Amino acid sequence: MKDVLLIAAFAFAGAACAGLVGAVALRLVRHRSVAVSLTVVAGVTVTAMLAGTLAVARAMFLSSHDLWVVTVVVAMASLVSLATALVLGRWVVAGSRALTLAARDFGEGGSFAPPHGGATAELAALTRELAATSARLEASRARERALETSRRELVAWISHDLRTPLAGLRAMAEALEDGMAAEPARYHRQIRTEVERLTGMVGDLFELSRIHAGALALAPSRVSVYDLVGDALSGADPLARAHRVRLVGDEVEAVPVEVDGREMTRVLANLLVNAIRHTPADGTVAVAARRRAATVVVSVTDGCGGIPDEDLPRVFDTGWRGTEARTPPAGAGLGLAIVRGIVEAHAGRAEVRNVPGGCRFEVTLPAAAG
Structure with missing residues (x-):
């Protein structure tokens, strides 16, 4: 037992000396290639084994021939180990360089293409x-491009929508000022109508800017969906009568939700106005609300005839108004964008899909606890 401990001590001393030298070498080459580090590690391993073996061999007083044999065996093992470390290092370095080039292209605005070939875990x-x-x-770049396109379209549409009523207001004001208006009262009514239209447009822009800036302050309270839908139907009834559209709200459940009543009333009003304007005379706009698991789904179904499938993903985009047939004369394409912004601020989602004869807008909100 004493001989074994002595041999272990000599082997440990020799290996420790080699390990200390290897640690210093690794520190010196820590900024070099991983291939160099792997070679140093392999060299340290072999050197430690050689040093320990030679220390034990000398302590055991082996013959010169036996010592030479042991040295040759360890030297051959060293060569194989170093060659293996070099091959492994070159493979790792090649994989690292390929990954670096791919990441460089990725950083310059392109997409990342994974390098071919095997790699370490x-x-x-x-x-x-x-x-x-x-x-x-x-995906973020695509959203940014879509948002920029939508913003440019919105600026163009708003400029057009503002230019027409402003030109009319200027003409009517000049006619009144010059005493050329045959019916001043009619001009006054028309001016009031145009001013209300512009006021509504500016209000929508302000609301949308608050939503995009994250400055929409909500004051949630526990209310019944039944009451929200009832108020929205009452507010939209005059417009529906003017367009000869029938409003139906028979399938509304009294489900409680925690929402800002004022903002959600605006959401339902926008959806109803949109549906009424795009439903032909003698058509029907149906409102429904039902619980679905832990959520409440409020839907507004119109008779617009449907939206092209390629346009469905853009319906809630800022400034989108679709074809001329779906463009209200007083709209700037902001109503549905406001709907989505308010609903998402309530941790909900707004969706649209085609149904026979029209389309259905759905607002999904978390149901109130209890």
């Missing part, structure tokens, strides 16, 4: 993370 995990990040960034 760590490099493979990094490749997957970069690919996932690239997908998220591409």
